[in-house]
Amino acid sequence: MRYLFIFILLILNSCKGQKEVTTNKEKSVGENDDRITLLVQDNYSGSDIPESIIIKDAKSLKSFYSKINRTRKPGLPVPEIDFTQEMILVYSSGKMTSNKKMELTFKDETIDQLVLEIEIKKLDVDSNTFINPFGVYKLPLIKKKIIVKSFK
Known part of the structure; x- marks a missing residue:
């Protein structure tokens, strides 16, 4: 016993x-930094080149979602955002194979700029399928310049 x-x-x-x-x-x-929240991550952004978009109003957010929902039925729902206190960062990594994953993290913050880093990580899956992944992130509303650096 x-x-x-x-x-x-x-x-x-x-x-x-x-x-x-x-x-x-x-x-x-x-990923668990309280300053940034991942709202949506998907494999088709409609963009073949890497780009980052800062959205500070509801009209621009609806315009972005109408672009990515063109080929989706039903489409992704537009999130409810209080643009008086928050803003949206959309990052599209461009065309890449589906055996990779992107992660957004804070790199550095100064008085006049915020530096974010996108790290592309390789997964253990063997695949040659091409995807155009994107992530929609919610940030507190700031007046600093936002710089997104990509590491592959």
């Missing part, structure tokens, strides 16, 4: 240790 209790205690402690390692890894990636 004593050995069973020790065995169960050992298993419970080992499970908790694995959970903490995963949490620390997620935080180090930078």
